[in-house]
Amino acid sequence: MDQERESLDFDIVFVGAGPANLSAAIRLQQLIKKHNATAASPLEAEVAILEKSRNPGGHLLSGAVIEPDLLSTLLPDSTSHLQKETTTVSQESIWFLTRQRRFALPFIPEPLRNNDNIIVSLSELGRALSAEAERLDIPILDSTAATIPVIEEARLQAVITDAKGTGRDGSPKPGADPGMRINAKTFVIGEGARGSMTRQLSAAFNLHAEAPETQRYETGVKEVWEVPAGRIKAGELHHTFGYPLPTSTYGGGWVYAMTATRVSTGFVTSIEPQAPLVDPHGNLQLFKAHPFVSRILDGGRPLEYGAKTITSGGWNAMPKLYGPGFLLVGESAGLLDLKRLKGVYLALRSGIMAAETLFACLQRNDFSVAALSDYRERIVNSSIHEVLLDSRDYRKGFDDGLYKGLLKAGLKLSIPGISGSKPHTPRQIPPPQPPKDSPNYLSKEDALYLSGTSHEEDQPCHLLITRKDLFEVCSTTCMETYGNPCQYFCPAGVYDIDTEARPVLKLNPSNCLHCKTCEIIDPCSVITWIPPEGGGGPDYKLS
Ligand SMILES: Cc1cc2nc3c(=O)[nH]c(=O)nc-3n(C[C@H](O)[C@H](O)[C@H](O)COP(=O)(O)OP(=O)(O)OC[C@H]3O[C@@H](n4cnc5c(N)ncnc54)[C@H](O)[C@@H]3O)c2cc1C
Numbered sequence: 120m121d122q123e124r125e126s127l128d129f130d131i132v133f134v135g136a137g138p139a140n141l142s143a144a145i146r147l148q149q150l151i152k153k154h155n156a157t158a159a160s161p162l163e164a165e166v167a168i169l170e171k172s173r174n175p176g177g178h179l180l181s182g183a184v185i186e187p188d189l190l191s192t193l194l195p196d197s198t199s200h201l202q203k204e205t206t207t208v209s210q211e212s213i214w215f216l217t218r219q220r221r222f223a224l225p226f227i228p229e230p231l232r233n234n235d236n237i238i239v240s241l242s243e244l245g246r247a248l249s250a251e252a253e254r255l256d257i258p259i260l261d262s263t264a265a266t267i268p269v270i271e272e273a274r275l276q277a278v279i280t281d282a283k284g285t286g287r288d289g290s291p292k293p294g295a296d297p298g299m300r301i302n303a304k305t306f307v308i309g310e311g312a313r314g315s316m317t318r319q320l321s322a323a324f325n326l327h328a329e330a331p332e333t334q335r336y337e338t339g340v341k342e343v344w345e346v347p348a349g350r351i352k353a354g355e356l357h358h359t360f361g362y363p364l365p366t367s368t369y370g371g372g373w374v375y376a377m378t379a380t381r382v383s384t385g386f387v388t389s390i391e392p393q394a395p396l397v398d399p400h401g402n403l404q405l406f407k408a409h410p411f412v413s414r415i416l417d418g419g420r421p422l423e424y425g426a427k428t429i430t431s432g433g434w435n436a437m438p439k440l441y442g443p444g445f446l447l448v449g450e451s452a453g454l455l456d457l458k459r460l461k462g463v464y465l466a467l468r469s470g471i472m473a474a475e476t477l478f479a480c481l482q483r484n485d486f487s488v489a490a491l492s493d494y495r496e497r498i499v500n501s502s503i504h505e506v507l508l509d510s511r512d513y514r515k516g517f518d519d520g521l522y523k524g525l526l527k528a529g530l531k532l533s534i535p536g537i538s539g540s541k542p543h544t545p546r547q548i549p550p551p552q553p554p555k556d557s558p559n560y561l562s563k564e565d566a567l568y569l570s571g572t573s574h575e576e577d578q579p580c581h582l583l584i585t586r587k588d589l590f591e592v593c594s595t596t597c598m599e600t601y602g603n604p605c606q607y608f609c610p611a612g613v614y615d616i617d618t619e620a621r622p623v624l625k626l627n628p629s630n631c632l633h634c635k636t637c638e639i640i641d642p643c644s645v646i647t648w649i650p651p652e653g654g655g656g657p658d659y660k661l662s
């Protein structure tokens with residue numbers, strides 16, 4: 120098979136076209152162009168970006184309220200276009216929700232405030248950054264997933280990209296392509312949360328060995344709505360805790376007014392294998408049915424739906440940031456400040472630092488591990504370190520329940536009768552039914568239509584569960600102990616229990632949103648998520 124593969128050689132390859140890697144590629148090219156404008160011996164570097172989505176920004180989903188500082192550096196000529204699509208935060212509140220009511224948290228500590236931040240669509244920002252990368256002559260190989268790391272002589276030498284044209288049973292169809300071997304001196308891994316290459320590199324190079332804590336994750340489910348004028352002011356921003364979650368489960372909702380008539384709303388649910396009976400899609404539907412949110416949405420129309428996981432372990436769960444032949448950037452490096460629900464700035468900033476490291480490597484033609492370790496030094500000596508160190512215990516604080524968590528985060532609740540109550544123990548009962556009679560309810564089927572998700576149907580299943588596990592774990596241990604939680608926790612309805620004869624798990628992999636929730640929360644650890652044929656998956660435009 121190997122001899123049939125096309126092989127391409129580059130100096131530097133960026134895996135994933137999210138904010139982290141687009142920033143890294145753009146900054147590197149800017150540095151090279153600036154150097155070459157005056158240098159006697161110009162630097163030549165062959166670079167490329169691999170992205171599994173079929174369109175730029177198609178797999179990018181975020182809140183998203185971001186710090187705008189770095190955009191003028193990365194998008195010197197295009198900021199004016201992006202500005203048309205952004206809104207500056209005009210007012211903000213944090214609420215505690217009960218089933219019917221809301222209580223404002225009396226004050227928001229300064230570090231949590233969003234003064235001067237902007238509300239954007241991350242997929243729109245991804246499109247703007249991709250256009251800038253192409254303007255700088257950086258090729259973006261879209262519909263191309265890096266699937267397997269090639270480790271030779273104890274170094275990442277190449278990646279194998281997705282095979283195309285393989286049938287469901289594994290046999291090649293006419294015109295099948297086994298995927299390329301892409302060689303590079305260094306790979307920059309920017310896959311976002313729970314990347315499949317990151318997982319394999321972590322196992323091969325023990326990247327988490329020195330982290331004092333295990334990595335953790337949340338799932339964010341998001342909808343973009345068009346709402347009638349007069350419901351909300353452009354730039355208005357609301358975060359919530361409480362309903363519909365029990366106090367033992369971390370999470371919360373948001374409503375951001377992208378314009379006076381376009382709203383980003385979503386819900387974050389903690390996903391932990393020890394408490395797998397959660398329904399992130401259902402939680403968003405319950406949140407939307409709350410009088411506070413429904414007053415804004417009623418009479419409106421949903422435009423887009425999607426889901427994605429968020430890395431939330433913080434500084435103490437971060438992997439080693441570099442290894443032989445690679446750097447990790449953005450959420451692949453665990454760079455996310457959950458306290459502020461902010462990852463985009465950290466992704467852009469880490470990309471810039473990766474670019475500065477790689478520029479020095481190119482100048483000296485030295486891509487050794489010692490040369491790449493300069494990237495870690497840059498991160499540790501930057502404000503990224505301070506921000507993440509400051510919030511390192513934030514997520515852990517909620518392990519003792521919502522009220523203690525809020526208190527530890529400096530968010531005081533002053534609602535008589537509830538502060539200081541004990542957390543409930545994690546539930547082992549099915550999550551509450553989503554409110555199907557609510558006017559703003561979106562079923563998983565209707566929601567999926569709004570995600571633009573599509574996959575080649577005739578391809579091997581990209582959710583690897585062995586036949587043995589299917590029969591010996593899914594239909595027995597998991598059914599009896601957990602009640603097959605995948606039928607609830609997958610926000611795309613990929614996992615179904617067919618009860619026609621003997622209950623058996625059925626998969627609809629072509630619905631997959633690539634959120635990775637299943638691989639993380641599965642209580643029996645039988646699921647491995649691998650990239651399907653490149654170009655498959657959601658096609659976000661507004662998220
Ligand atoms: C619901 C939600 C709300 C959020 N809200 C905010 C917010 O308000 N403000 C904020 O600052 N941050 C927010 N974040 C976090 C922020 O969006 C992320 O931290 C940031 O997008 C991370 O950037 P990244 O480049 O590391 O990864 P990503 O944005 O995840 O991009 C990774 C890219 O790599 C591609 N890819 C992955 N694997 C492969 C592969 N093997 N081969 C090829 N391509 C691959 C993906 O398709 C994707 O395009 C939120 C996140 C979520 C999920």
Ligand code: SF4
Nearest residue numbers: 593597603605641643
């Ligand atoms: S995939 Fe199997 S083991 Fe995992 S949650 Fe579903 S039924 Fe249980």
Ligand code: SF4
Nearest residue numbers: 609631632634635637
């Ligand atoms: S199958 Fe897994 S990765 Fe795909 S949408 Fe469902 S939970 Fe997310």
